[in-house]
Amino acid sequence: MSLILAIESSCDEMSVAILKDKRELLCNVVASQIDTHRLFGGVVPEIASRMHVECVSTVLKTALQQAQIDMKDIDAIAVTKGPGLVGSLHVGMQAAKTLALTYHKPLIGVHHIAGHIYANELVEDIEYPCLCLVVSGGHSELVYMKKEFSFEVIGQTLDDAIGEAYDKVGRVLHLPYPGGPVIDKMAKEGTHSYPLPLPLNDDSYHFSFSGLKSAVINLCHNAQQRKETIIPEDLACSFQTVALEVLVSKTIKAANDYQVKQIIVAGGVSANSGLRKKLTEESPIKVLFPPMKYCTDNAAMIASAARVMYENQCFSTLDLSVKPTYDLEEESIGE
Ligand code: KG4
Numbered sequence: 276m277s278l279i280l281a282i283e284s285s286c287d288e289m290s291v292a293i294l295k296d297k298r299e300l301l302c303n304v305v306a307s308q309i310d311t312h313r314l315f316g317g318v319v320p321e322i323a324s325r326m327h328v329e330c331v332s333t334v335l336k337t338a339l340q341q342a343q344i345d346m347k348d349i350d351a352i353a354v355t356k357g358p359g360l361v362g363s364l365h366v367g368m369q370a371a372k373t374l375a376l377t378y379h380k381p382l383i384g385v386h387h388i389a390g391h392i393y394a395n396e397l398v399e400d401i402e403y404p405c406l407c408l409v410v411s412g413g414h415s416e417l418v419y420m421k422k423e424f425s426f427e428v429i430g431q432t433l434d435d436a437i438g439e440a441y442d443k444v445g446r447v448l449h450l451p452y453p454g455g456p457v458i459d460k461m462a463k464e465g466t467h468s469y470p471l472p473l474p475l476n477d478d479s480y481h482f483s484f485s486g487l488k489s490a491v492i493n494l495c496h497n498a499q500q501r502k503e504t505i506i507p508e509d510l511a512c513s514f515q516t517v518a519l520e521v522l523v524s525k526t527i528k529a530a531n532d533y534q535v536k537q538i539i540v541a542g543g544v545s546a547n548s549g550l551r552k553k554l555t556e557e558s559p560i561k562v563l564f565p566p567m568k569y570c571t572d573n574a575a576m577i578a579s580a581a582r583v584m585y586e587n588q589c590f591s592t593l594d595l596s597v598k599p600t601y602d603l604e605e606e607s608i609g610e
């Protein structure tokens with residue numbers, strides 16, 4: 276039995292969730308700043324942290340009201356400690372520590388990617404051993420989990436993350452930020468007609484998306500110089516087809532090699548409809564995707580990972596500080 280209040284503020288969303296036991300979510304309030312950052316074509320870290328300061332108390336109050344919970348009934352305060360933008364992380368961390376100190380509650384520092392992975396457990400039990408495909412704005416990783424909360428990163432991007440590549444391609448196509456969801460929609464309306472290189476199409480579990488991104492940018496610039504028109508839907512479709520080809524084939528290869536029971540998809544790009552369709556159709560084993568509302572950053576996923584940490588008594592002291600970069604493997608319990 277647990278009642279966990281979680282705070283997520285690693286990038287441009289301030290979110291507070293309250294989770295009862297494994298999956299009774301009493302609230303998941305998300306204050307997004309996307310409309311502001313869209314004006315600049317991407318997240319401006321300084322603006323993100325300032326806006327977090329302005330809204331943290333309101334988001335917290337709204338969450339407690341929605342859940343009809345009093346702080347005294349909360350069992351633990353969880354917070355994303357990293358990775359993420361240092362200023363943004365600090366706001367959530369200070370709020371969490373203040374609550375823990377004031378109300379004498381244990382503090383749990385959660386790895387952002389562990390949160391994305393455990394978003395899946397808000398709807399269904401994860402079966403181990405499993406393989407996680409982590410695809411977000413900052414990460415593209417294959418993570419082997421032999422048991423609960425045990426993380427072995429077996430492959431990762433050598434350069435850009437997949438979400439970052441989506442957003443940069445979106446920018447060159449003059450699409451609103453973030454480009455990922457828009458390209459996903461456009462890809463469905465186009466056909467794969469531009470030749471693009473399959474990125475790092477080798478036997479490793481690693482990824483590389485910067486070459487693919489540059490190929491799209493060069494194609495657009497060359498067309499501009501020759502005064503040719505690009506069909507944006509077709510280019511979106513070609514980019515997505517090539518990117519998904521390598522993501523899906525490497526995931527299935529790793530799942531077979533490691534003989535896992537399930538494939539878990541995590542991170543903002545898990546919302547991608549093409550990825551959902553292709554991986555589900557081609558995987559010989561069961562694939563779990565988080566529900567759409569828990570794909571991009573939210574505190575419900577942090578609460579879900581914190582629930583496991585709570586059960587394993589993985590508490591932090593009040594000198595906990597943010598970690599803008601750090602390995603998921605450090606988070607493994609009992610290794
Ligand atoms: O996990 P997330 O909210 O933030 C990070 O932790 O990075 O992921 C955000 C990323 C952005 O790059 C966004 O473009 C991408 O997820 N994204 C998508 C889709 N929805 C969000 N990418 C492709 N297709 C989508 N439907």
Ligand code: ZN
Binds near residue numbers: 391412
């Ligand atoms: Zn994220």
